Amino acid sequence: ALARARDLAPRLAARAAGHDTAGTFPAADFADLRAAGLLGLLVPTRLGGTGAGFADYTAVAAELAAGAGATALIYNMHASVTGALAHTPDDLARELGAPDSFFSARDRMLRRAAEGALYAVAMSERGAGSRLSRLTTAYRRTEHGYRITGTKSFVSGAGHADAYLVAARDRTADEPRVSYFLVPAGDGVRVDPVWDSLGMRATGSHDLHLDTEVPAEALLGGIEGIALPMAQVMPQWLVASYAAVYAGVARAALDTAAAHLRERGLHTLPAVRARLGRADAAVAAARLTVDEAARRVTEQPGEPATNRWVWRAKLTAGDTAAAVASSALEAAGASATRRGHPLERLYRDARCGALQPATSDVCADWLGIAALGGDPEHDGEAPRW
Ligand SMILES: Cc1cc2nc3c(=O)[nH]c(=O)nc-3n(C[C@H](O)[C@H](O)[C@H](O)COP(=O)(O)OP(=O)(O)OC[C@H]3O[C@@H](n4cnc5c(N)ncnc54)[C@H](O)[C@@H]3O)c2cc1C
Structure with a gap:
């Protein structure tokens, strides 16, 4: 593969x-x-x-x-x-x-x-972001399954997916009981083509309007209220699967900058080279962090030490991609900021890593609490999700 x-x-x-x-x-x-x-x-x-x-x-x-x-x-x-x-x-x-x-x-x-x-993921909403406890998309039980109504935003691949993983809350519960459903594309699932964003523009992350009934088997796990526990038990899929993507984007920024610098004959300038050297070390460190998290997830899934690496990987990859692309662009000079230059696109794409859940700030807070000996899932002022 x-x-x-x-x-x-x-x-x-x-x-x-x-x-x-x-x-x-x-x-x-x-x-x-x-x-x-x-x-x-x-x-x-x-x-x-x-x-x-x-x-x-x-x-x-x-x-x-x-x-x-x-x-x-x-x-x-x-x-x-x-x-x-x-x-x-x-x-x-x-x-x-x-x-x-x-x-x-x-x-x-x-x-x-x-x-x-x-399959695509329809979790985020305007106003709630990816905070599961704040979602407004709701479901209710029907004779044969569930009726889901609401609007999702930032749905990557919207209109091209065969089905959407939709996070929705039980309309009747007092506590935020959030469940996942695999909702097939088709009747009752309407794409609103509003996506026009800074980076990762080709994700086509449009809004999705849902007013649909799904059979009982669409409820993932066959269990209601599974979304929040899953985020804690298997954080790799919610927190850190993006990390590998942004480690790859960081490497692309480094490689693209190196090619540009050679082509322009800028590679003989020590200050320019030093930017590339720092970027090289940062890209390697981010990749090692992602690999270590991945190794632990594979060998010891769910262990507290594994989960800590998962959060480190997301933070490191997101921040590294943005920092490396920014420095590489500065080394490459204004000619690389022209629309259509690959570094210009990579700079915008790389900027998105820290913004995706868990955001770099949320990761840093989680890791800070852990470093202080606290319980990062439950300590802190705001709910994690
Ligand atoms: C390119 C791209 C593709 C995406 N694709 C998808 C997709 O396919 N499916 C999907 O569901 N979503 C997707 N998203 C949405 C994304 O994953 C986030 O959910 C969304 O960006 C968050 O919304 P927001 O703008 O309201 O920001 P928020 O995440 O709400 O952040 C706003 C601010 O609040 C802070 N904050 C957020 N949560 C907490 C917390 N718990 N505690 C303390 N501070 C907090 C943040 O750090 C930030 O400073 C995508 C986003 C992008 C940029």
């Missing part, structure tokens, strides 16, 4: 500028990913997938991101859905209360991904 991702990266890179300018979904990239079997990367082999783990995913995502950050970011959303479904141990699912019917529904969802279905 890694070799296939590496082969595809130059093709994605060649299309990235066009999709960035137009703000359009990279359909040809996803045709390539589908043909290469990468939509089934995290699906177990018994269901037709590659059976990869979190560490494999991070390596693949970083390669794709070095080609086109936006494509890798959409892919990350699909990986979060399939990875969380595939990697939740059956025992843990049962412990959380999953009924027997969940396991066959889960297998169907995963098999469809291995066959080429694309």
Whole structure:
């Protein structure tokens, strides 16, 4: 899978500028990913997938991101859905209360991904961001399943996904009881094409209006109220799957700057070289942090020390991408700020890493509480999610 991702990266890179300018979904990239079997990367082999783990995913995502950050970011959303479904141990699912019917529904969802279905994530909302406890999209039980109503924002791949992971709250509960549903595209799911943003423009992260009824099996885990506990038990999919993407974007900024500096004959200037040297060290450090988090997630999932690395990885990758792209642009000079120059796009794409959940500030607060010996999930003034 890694070799296939590496082969595809130059093709994605060649299309990235066009999709960035137009703000359009990279359909040809996803045709390539589908043909290469990468939509089934995290699906177990018994269901037709590659059976990869979190560490494999991070390596693949970083390669794709070095080609086109936006494509890798959409892919990350699909990986979060399939990875969380595939990697939740059956025992843990049962412990959380999953009924027997969940396991066959889960297998169907995963098999469809291995066959080429694309899943997107519709969690964020205007006014609430990604704070699950503040969501207003609501569901209520019906005779055959659930009725979901509300509006989502920032839905990467909207209009091109086969189904959306929708986070919604129980309209009848007093406490914020937030559940996940896999909602198929189609009737009752309307895309509002409003996306026109600074960076990662090719993600096509439009708004989504929901007024739809889904069958009971669309409830993920078969359990209501699973969203908040999952964020704590398996933070890698909510907190750190982006980290690999931004580690890849940081590397692309470094490589692109090096090519530009040679081409312009600027590489002989010591101050310019020193910027590249610092960027090189920062990119390597971010990648090692991501790899260490991924290794621990694979070997010791859910351990407190593992989760701490997960938060470190998100913080480090997001901040490094922004800092490296900014410094690389300064080393490259004003000519690289022209629209259409790859560093100009990378600078804008890299700026998004720290803003995605958990934001760098939220990661830093979480890690600060942990460093002070506190409980980062529960200490602090505001709810984490
Ligand atoms: C390119 C891109 C693609 C995206 N794709 C998707 C997608 O596919 N699906 C999806 O659901 N969302 C997606 N998002 C949305 C994104 O992941 C965030 O949910 C969204 O950016 C947050 O919304 P917000 O602008 O209201 O900012 P917020 O995250 O609400 O942040 C505003 C400020 O509040 C702070 N803050 C936030 N939460 C806390 C907290 N708990 N405690 C203390 N401070 C806090 C932040 O640090 C920040 O300073 C995408 C975003 C981008 C930029």
